[in-house]
Amino acid sequence: xxxxxxxxxxxxxxxxxxxxxxxxxxxxxxxxxxxxxxxxxxxxxxxxxxxxxxxxxxxxxxxxxxxxxxxxxxxxxxxxxxxxxxxxxxxxxxxxxxxxxxxxxxxxxxxxxxxxxxxxxxxxxxxxxxxxxxxxxxxxxxxxxxxxxxxxxxxxxxxxxxxxxxxxxxxxxxxxxxxxxxxxxxxxxxxxxxxxxxxxxxxxxxxxxxxxxxxxxxxxxxxxxxxxxxxxxxxxxxxxxxxxxxxxxxxxxxxxxxxxxxxxxxxxxxxxxxxxxxxxxxxxxxxxxxx
Amino acid sequence: xxxxxxxxxxxxxxxxxxxxxxxxxxxxxxxxxxxxxxxxxxxxxxxxxxxxxxxxxxxxxxxxxxxxxxxxxxxxxxxxxxxxxxxxxxxxxxxxxxxxxxxxxxxxxxxxxxxxxxxxxxxxxxxxxxxxxxxxxxxxxxxxxxxxxx
Numbered sequence: 001x002x003x004x005x006x007x008x009x010x011x012x013x014x015x016x017x018x019x020x021x022x023x024x025x026x027x028x029x030x031x032x033x034x035x036x037x038x039x040x041x042x043x044x045x046x047x048x049x050x051x052x053x054x055x056x057x058x059x060x061x062x063x064x065x066x067x068x069x070x071x072x073x074x075x076x077x078x079x080x081x082x083x084x085x086x087x088x089x090x091x092x093x094x095x096x097x098x099x100x101x102x103x104x105x106x107x108x109x110x111x112x113x114x115x116x117x118x119x120x121x122x123x124x125x126x127x128x129x130x131x132x133x134x135x136x137x138x139x140x141x142x143x144x145x146x147x148x149x150x151x152x153x154x155x156x157x158x159x160x161x162x163x164x165x166x167x168x169x170x171x172x173x174x175x176x177x178x179x180x181x182x183x184x185x186x187x188x189x190x191x192x193x194x195x196x197x198x199x200x201x202x203x204x205x206x207x208x209x210x211x212x213x214x215x216x217x218x219x220x221x222x223x224x225x226x227x228x229x230x231x232x233x234x235x236x237x238x239x240x241x242x243x244x245x246x247x248x249x250x251x252x253x254x255x256x257x258x259x260x261x262x263x264x265x266x267x268x269x270x271x272x273x274x275x276x277x278x279x280x281x282x283x284x285x286x287x288x289x290x291x
Numbered sequence: 292x293x294x295x296x297x298x299x300x301x302x303x304x305x306x307x308x309x310x311x312x313x314x315x316x317x318x319x320x321x322x323x324x325x326x327x328x329x330x331x332x333x334x335x336x337x338x339x340x341x342x343x344x345x346x347x348x349x350x351x352x353x354x355x356x357x358x359x360x361x362x363x364x365x366x367x368x369x370x371x372x373x374x375x376x377x378x379x380x381x382x383x384x385x386x387x388x389x390x391x392x393x394x395x396x397x398x399x400x401x402x403x404x405x406x407x408x409x410x411x412x413x414x415x416x417x418x419x420x421x422x423x424x425x426x427x428x429x430x431x432x433x434x435x436x437x438x439x440x441x
Binding site: 031035038039040041042043044047049050051052053054056057058059060061198203206207208209210211214 | 294295296297298299301302326329331332333334336337338339340342343345367369370371432435
């Protein structure tokens with residue numbers, strides 16, 4: 001029993017330390033690949049880490065007292081969701097905690113008076129409206145396929161599902177990749193805050209966050225990235241390295257999509273994700289019922 | 292703290308403000324972002340938000356109208372920060388110096404760290420100016436720390 005607890009603690013500590021390293025490195029590679037696709041030479045691969053540490057060393061411009069609390073909450077819930085995923089907890093609960101993390105950022109952006117920050121926050125809410133139903137349907141699909149919301153730890157016995165989830169949930173997986181574009185803030189769905197368009201909406205949801213606060217938001221994004229790649233891995237984990245490899249391929253695919261598409265309007269996004277995303281995921285779930 | 296120091300040199304985010312430039316210097320400034328010059332290899336990003344910026348790049352001469360805007364942008368930037376005046380107009384007022392509404396160069400309003408001459412300034416010169424400004428950020432950070440302690 002003690003060994004199990006010790007193992008869990010070690011998993012959590014390893015997650016907290018390694019996830020930002022992996023997430024930051026992947027973000028750096030993302031920027032390098034993006035630059036190469038635009039025939040530029042691009043920043044060094046460690047650029048996201050330079051940005052993070054520079055932001056930590058900047059002056060603290062505090063707009064109001066609560067803002068920093070929301071930012072810390074944003075980070076805390078994202079880390080909690082990732083740790084729960086690594087420990088193999090309830091998938092539905094992981095999703096709710098993830099949503100709470102996003103809500104924290106929205107509340108932080110709403111707590112200031114800047115109209116740009118507020119428009120960014122409203123767009124973030126629309127984005128959550130777009131992707132959350134598909135994520136819930138994904139969890140429903142996992143439940144129908146395995147009979148439980150619980151997942152097994154990532155590196156223990158390949159999630160213990162017996163066979164890859166993908167065999168039961170191919171369309172749910174496609175819907176998940178589709179909404180992942182929103183969550184990773186990639187074109188054509190990067191409305192609330194874009195990694196590339198720095199002048200649009202000033203900087204959307206992060207307009208009023210500066211210095212260390214912005215660093216924490218960036219750090220949270222790395223944790224989220226690792227969590228989402230972990231969720232992709234979950235569909236294929238048999239053995240786990242195949243899942244990780246396919247997760248990286250999917251991430252590359254997202255980068256390609258990011259570079260070849262222009263930003264659409266949020267109305268288009270809602271229609272596209274609700275019709276395509278929910279439609280495709282529902283088809284899969286109906287098929288699972290009929291099987 | 293060595294890590295922060297090193298990172299500061301490698302990640303200057305630039306805010307570009309066009310005072311009353313004729314757009315010549317602006318085109319050259321934006322040319323720095325193109326694949327030919329690609330300033331992102333130095334970690335330079337052209338941001339639109341003063342709260343995220345480290346270096347303020349100003350083109351054009353200051354007049355009575357944009358003086359307030361320029362000061363406002365500068366005050367919103369968190370320390371350590373530097374100002375780069377790009378082009379003859381931003382350095383001295385240029386050919387508009389004697390106009391009734393023109394105050395002169397950027398240094399009439401803000402403490403300028405680097406002057407990049409030229410009409411218009413070449414992209415290579417602008418990148419060089421920004422990199423010189425980056426090397427000045429460190430002493431500003433020291434000053435910031437001393438101020439915080441005092």
